[in-house]
Amino acid sequence: MRISLLSWLCLIIPICSLFLNYNILAVSGQCLGDQRSYLLELKNSLKFNSTLSTKLVRWNESVECCSWVGVTCSRGYVVGVNLESESISGGIDNSSSIFSLRYLQYLNLAYNNLNYSQIPSQLCNLMNLSYLNLSNAGFAGQIPIEISRLTRLVTLDLSLSLDFSPLKLENPNLATLVQNLSELQELYLDGVNISAQGKEWCQALSSSLPNLRVLSMSGCYLRGPLDSSLQKLQSLSVIRLDYNYFSAPIPDFFAYFRNLKTLCLSFCGISGQFPKHIFQVPTLQMIDLSNNYLLQGSLPEFHPNGSLQSLLLHETKFSGTLPDSIGQITFTHWEDLQNLVDLKLCFNSLEGDIPSSLFSLPLLLTLELCNNQFSGQFHEFSNVSSFLLHTLDLSNNNLEGPIPMSVFELRGLQTLQLSSNNFSGSFQLDVFQQLRNLSMLDLSYNSLLIEHNQTNSTFDQIVSLQLASWKLKTFPNFLINQTNLFNLGLSNNQIHGEIPNWIWKLPHLYRLNLSYNYLEGPLLNFPTTLSFLDLRSNQLQGQLPTPLSFFNYLDLSWNNFTSTIPSLDSSWNTYNYQGSFLSLSSNKFHGHIPESICNATSIQMLDFSNNSINGTIPQCFITMSKNLRILDLRRNNLIGKISDTFPENCSLQTLNLNKNLLEGVMPKSLANCTNLEVLDIGNNQIHDVFPCYLKDLSNLQVLVLQSNNFYGSVGCEGSNASWPKVQIVDLSSNNFGGKLSIKALAYSKAMMANNESQPELNYLHFESRGYYQDVITITIKGQVIELVKILTIFTTIDISCNNLEGPIPEEIGVLKSLHILNLSHNAFIGRIPTSLGKLTQLESLDLSSNKLTKEIPVQLADSLTFLSVLNLSFNQLVGPIPYIKQFATFLETSFEGNKGLCGSPLKTTCTSAKPSSPPPTFEDSHSNSRPLIDWNFLSVELGFVFGFGMIIWPIVFCKRWRIRYCKHIDDILFKIFPKLYLGGKQYRGIQAQRNAGQRR
Known part of the structure; x- marks a missing residue:
C-alpha cells in the first residue's frame, strides 16, 4: 500500500519534534561550567550552620548543579536561587559570585542572619531579576539606589519584623526607589523606616506603580492623611498599612477598588466614621480595623454574594446592633456571610441580642464578642453537630438567663469564655465532657450553679479553668486528677481552710489565683513550675x-x-x-x-x-x-x-x-x-x-x-x-x-x-x-x-x-x-x-x-x-x-x-440693714463698664404687678411658657443642689473620692 507524502509528514514530524525536545531538555538540564563554579564559590564564601541547612549542605560537586536543592536552571543557566532559612551568618558583599549569575530571575535570601550588613549595590548586575526577596535576611542601613535599576522586578520584598527596623529609606527615598519599577506588582516594605507624609508616599506609589496588586507597608512610620492619588492603583488586591499613624478618617475610595481582597489598617490611629460601603466590596475577604480606639462606625448590610472571611474590629468604637433579619428588615441575614471564618468584635459598644443565625455560619472558627453591651438571653440554636467553631468568647457583657445547651454540642470547641455576665441557673458539670476538645473554660462572675459528680467527672483535656465568684466553700474534688492543668483561677469564693497539697503537686501548673478567699495556714513550699501566684486577701500566716x-x-x-x-x-x-x-x-x-x-x-x-x-x-x-x-x-x-x-x-x-x-x-x-x-x-x-x-x-x-x-x-x-x-x-x-x-x-x-x-x-x-x-x-x-x-x-x-x-x-x-x-x-x-x-x-x-x-x-x-x-x-x-x-x-x-x-449662721446680728449690690460678673467688672441698673431699688409693688402680669399669667394660660418656666426652675435647683440633679460621670467620680479612704 502506497503511503501518501502527507501521511509520512504526519509520522515524521512528531518523531523529529520528540528528538528536538529531548536535545533541548538535555541542554537545559546540564549546568554550564561557569554557572556551576559560581555556585560553588558562593557556597564556599558563605558561613552557615550545616546542621540546620537543608539546601547548601547538599550542594555536591559530583552532582549536576541544576539538580541542587534551591537551584533552578533554564538552558543550562541558573535562573533561580532560593536560600531561604539557611541559617546563613556573616554577610554578602559586592564581591560575591552570586552577582555573576547574569541570567538570574529569582533570588530569595529571606530569614537568614547577615549580621546587619548593608544590601550590596551589585544587585544592579542582576538585570533579569523579576523576584527579589531579602525579607528578614539580616540586612541593615540605607536601601541602595541600585535596586531602582532592576526594571523587570515584579515582586520586591524587603520586609522586616515590626519590632525591629534596621532598614531605612532616606536617600534614596520611596519615590526614587520605585520610579523605574513600572512592572512591579507586589511590594513588601513592612518594618522599613520610611518616615513620609501621606501625600508624599501616596503620590510616589500611584505615579510609578500602575500595575501594583499587593501593597504591604506595615510599621513604616508613615503618616496621614491618606491621599486621594492612591485610588489610581485600581489593580490593588491586598493593602496592608497597619502599625502606622494616619491620625485621620479613612477615605471612602477604598470601596472603589474592584479587586480588593485584604484591607489591614489596625493600630493606625484612624478616627471618625468608617465608610459603611467599604464592607460591601464583593471581593473583600479580610478587613482588619482593630485597635483604632477613636474609630466609630456600625455594621451595615453585607453583600449577598460577598466573600468576607475575616472581620476584625476589636478595640474600636463601633456601636449599634448586630445585623439580623429578626425584627430588623433593613438588615440582611448573617447567613449571607457563608465564608466567614473569623469574627472579632471585642471591646466595642455593640448592644442588643446576639443573633442565633451567627451559629449557622458553616465555616466560622472564631467568634469573639467580649467587652460589649450585649444583653438579653443567649438563645438556643440548632444544627450544630457539624460546626467547626473552636473559640467562643462572650465575656464581659450583660447576657442573662441560662446557658443554652446547644453550646455543649459544639464538638470542635476549644475555648469557651462566658465570664462577667448575668448567666444564671444550674446544670450538670458532666455536660462539659461532651466537649472533647475543650481546653480553656471561663465561667467566672456569673450566678451559675454547677452540680457535679465528685467521682465520675474527669476533664483531662482542660488546660485553663476559671471559676471565680462561684460561692465555692471547698476546692472541687474533680480538680485533683487534672494532670494537664496549666491555669487555675478560684478567686472571690468562700473557700476556707488550708491549701491542699495536691494543688502543689499538679505537674504542669503555671498560673494559680486563689485571691479573696478565707484560706489559712502557712505556705510550706511552691512547685518549681509555678510562675504566677496570686494569694492576696486571705488569712494566711506564718x-x-x-x-x-x-x-x-x-x-x-x-x-x-x-x-x-x-x-x-x-x-x-x-x-x-x-x-x-x-x-x-x-x-x-x-x-x-x-x-x-x-x-x-x-x-x-x-x-x-x-x-x-x-x-x-x-x-x-x-x-x-x-x-x-x-x-x-x-x-x-x-x-x-x-x-x-x-x-x-x-x-x-x-x-x-x-x-x-x-x-x-x-x-x-x-x-x-x-x-x-x-x-x-x-x-x-x-x-x-x-x-x-x-x-x-x-x-x-x-x-x-x-x-x-x-x-x-x-x-x-x-x-x-x-x-x-x-x-x-x-x-x-x-x-x-x-x-x-x-x-x-x-x-x-x-x-x-x-x-x-x-x-x-x-x-x-x-x-x-x-x-x-x-x-x-x-x-x-x-x-x-x-x-x-x-x-x-x-x-x-x-x-x-x-x-x-x-x-x-x-x-x-x-x-x-x-x-x-x-x-x-x-x-x-x-x-x-x-x-x-x-x-x-x-x-x-x-x-x-x-x-x-x-x-x-x-x-x-x-x-x-x-x-x-x-x-x-x-x-x-x-x-x-x-x-x-x-x-x-x-x-x-x-x-x-x-x-x-x-449675720447667719453666727449669733451676731448685723447693725446695718443697707442692702448690698449683687456682685459684678468677672467680664463686666472693669473700669470702662457702663453703669448697671440696680433693680433692688425698684418698689415691691411695681415688681408684684409686673411679675403677675408678665410671668404668672403666661404660666397659667400658656403651655409653652409653662414648660420653659419649669425648665428654668430646674436649672436654678441644679445650681443649688447639684447632688440631686447632676448624674454625670465627673460628679460621681469626684464623690467617689470622698469615701475612698473607707474602702479598707
Whole structure:
C-alpha cells in the first residue's frame, strides 16, 4: 500500500519534534561550567550552620548543579536561587559570585542572619531579576539606589519584623526607589523606616506603580492623611498599612477598588466614621480595623454574594446592633456571610441580642464578642453537630438567663469564655465532657450553679479553668486528677481552710489565683513550675518558704504573714523575665530587707508597703530603677537617707516612701526619672528646700512632701510651666515661708483645663503582668485619708500648716478645675481674692487660721455651687456673711473666730440693714463698664404687678411658657443642689473620692 507524502509528514514530524525536545531538555538540564563554579564559590564564601541547612549542605560537586536543592536552571543557566532559612551568618558583599549569575530571575535570601550588613549595590548586575526577596535576611542601613535599576522586578520584598527596623529609606527615598519599577506588582516594605507624609508616599506609589496588586507597608512610620492619588492603583488586591499613624478618617475610595481582597489598617490611629460601603466590596475577604480606639462606625448590610472571611474590629468604637433579619428588615441575614471564618468584635459598644443565625455560619472558627453591651438571653440554636467553631468568647457583657445547651454540642470547641455576665441557673458539670476538645473554660462572675459528680467527672483535656465568684466553700474534688492543668483561677469564693497539697503537686501548673478567699495556714513550699501566684486577701500566716524561688508574678498582700522577708534564690536573676511583679504589702513582715532582693534585677513592680520593716533602703533598689517602674515602701519603719544614685535611664513611674523615718535631703538624681508620675515622701524627716531640680519632670502628676522639714520659699521662680500635668500637690506641715506664687508652683494644664470636656474617667495605676493601684495619703476636707483610687481629673493643693505670708495671689483664679484648696494655718494677710469665685469646681476651701481681713467676697457665695466644705474661721474678716446658695448650708464653725463677722449662721446680728449690690460678673467688672441698673431699688409693688402680669399669667394660660418656666426652675435647683440633679460621670467620680479612704 502506497503511503501518501502527507501521511509520512504526519509520522515524521512528531518523531523529529520528540528528538528536538529531548536535545533541548538535555541542554537545559546540564549546568554550564561557569554557572556551576559560581555556585560553588558562593557556597564556599558563605558561613552557615550545616546542621540546620537543608539546601547548601547538599550542594555536591559530583552532582549536576541544576539538580541542587534551591537551584533552578533554564538552558543550562541558573535562573533561580532560593536560600531561604539557611541559617546563613556573616554577610554578602559586592564581591560575591552570586552577582555573576547574569541570567538570574529569582533570588530569595529571606530569614537568614547577615549580621546587619548593608544590601550590596551589585544587585544592579542582576538585570533579569523579576523576584527579589531579602525579607528578614539580616540586612541593615540605607536601601541602595541600585535596586531602582532592576526594571523587570515584579515582586520586591524587603520586609522586616515590626519590632525591629534596621532598614531605612532616606536617600534614596520611596519615590526614587520605585520610579523605574513600572512592572512591579507586589511590594513588601513592612518594618522599613520610611518616615513620609501621606501625600508624599501616596503620590510616589500611584505615579510609578500602575500595575501594583499587593501593597504591604506595615510599621513604616508613615503618616496621614491618606491621599486621594492612591485610588489610581485600581489593580490593588491586598493593602496592608497597619502599625502606622494616619491620625485621620479613612477615605471612602477604598470601596472603589474592584479587586480588593485584604484591607489591614489596625493600630493606625484612624478616627471618625468608617465608610459603611467599604464592607460591601464583593471581593473583600479580610478587613482588619482593630485597635483604632477613636474609630466609630456600625455594621451595615453585607453583600449577598460577598466573600468576607475575616472581620476584625476589636478595640474600636463601633456601636449599634448586630445585623439580623429578626425584627430588623433593613438588615440582611448573617447567613449571607457563608465564608466567614473569623469574627472579632471585642471591646466595642455593640448592644442588643446576639443573633442565633451567627451559629449557622458553616465555616466560622472564631467568634469573639467580649467587652460589649450585649444583653438579653443567649438563645438556643440548632444544627450544630457539624460546626467547626473552636473559640467562643462572650465575656464581659450583660447576657442573662441560662446557658443554652446547644453550646455543649459544639464538638470542635476549644475555648469557651462566658465570664462577667448575668448567666444564671444550674446544670450538670458532666455536660462539659461532651466537649472533647475543650481546653480553656471561663465561667467566672456569673450566678451559675454547677452540680457535679465528685467521682465520675474527669476533664483531662482542660488546660485553663476559671471559676471565680462561684460561692465555692471547698476546692472541687474533680480538680485533683487534672494532670494537664496549666491555669487555675478560684478567686472571690468562700473557700476556707488550708491549701491542699495536691494543688502543689499538679505537674504542669503555671498560673494559680486563689485571691479573696478565707484560706489559712502557712505556705510550706511552691512547685518549681509555678510562675504566677496570686494569694492576696486571705488569712494566711506564718513564714514563707526560703529561699523564695522565682515567680514572674507573686502577690501575697493583705494576709497575716509574720516572718522576715525571705531571701530570693539566684533563679530570680537566671530567669531574666522583664515585667516581674512582687507584692508583700499589708502583712506583718519585720526585720531588714535582705540583700538577695537584688537578684530580682528584671522586676518592674515591688510593693512592701504597710508592714513593720526596719533598717535602710537597700542601695540596689535605686540601681534597679532602670527596670523598676513601681517602688512602694510606705508605712514601714525605714531609716537612713535616700541614696542619690538614681541612674540616667531610670524608669520609675511611682516612688512612694510615705510614713517612714527617712532623713537627709531629697536626692537630686531623681531628676533622671523622667517617667515619674507619683512622688510621695510625706511623713518623714527630710530636711531640704523646695525641689526645683525636679521641675523638668514633665509627667509628674502627684507631689506629696507633707509633714517633713522642708523650708524656704514654695515653687520655682522663673519657671512658668513646671509639671504641666501635676494634679495633686501636698506641701502641708512643713516650714515653708515667704510669699506664695501659684504660677511658680502648679501652673498645670490639669488644674487649668475644664475637666467637663474629658469623656471618660480613669485612675492612676500601673498595669503590666499585674495591676498596681497608686495609693497616697492626703488631707481631704479636714480628714487625713488614704486615697486608694486617684482619679485622673481629681485636683488638690494643700499648703496648710506652714509659714507663708503676704496676700493670697489673685492668679489663683486660673486653676479652674481645682477641687480642693487648703491654705490654712499660715500667715496670709489682706482680703480673700475675688478670683477664687472662678474656681467653679471647688468642693472644699479652707483658709482658716490666717490673718485675712475685709469682707467675704460675694462672688464666692454666688459662684462656688459645688462647695461642700468651707472653713474661714480664725481670721480677721468683717462684715455680713453672704447667706445665699451654698453659703446658706454652712455651720457656725465655718466662720467662728472672726470678731467682725455678723449675720447667719453666727449669733451676731448685723447693725446695718443697707442692702448690698449683687456682685459684678468677672467680664463686666472693669473700669470702662457702663453703669448697671440696680433693680433692688425698684418698689415691691411695681415688681408684684409686673411679675403677675408678665410671668404668672403666661404660666397659667400658656403651655409653652409653662414648660420653659419649669425648665428654668430646674436649672436654678441644679445650681443649688447639684447632688440631686447632676448624674454625670465627673460628679460621681469626684464623690467617689470622698469615701475612698473607707474602702479598707
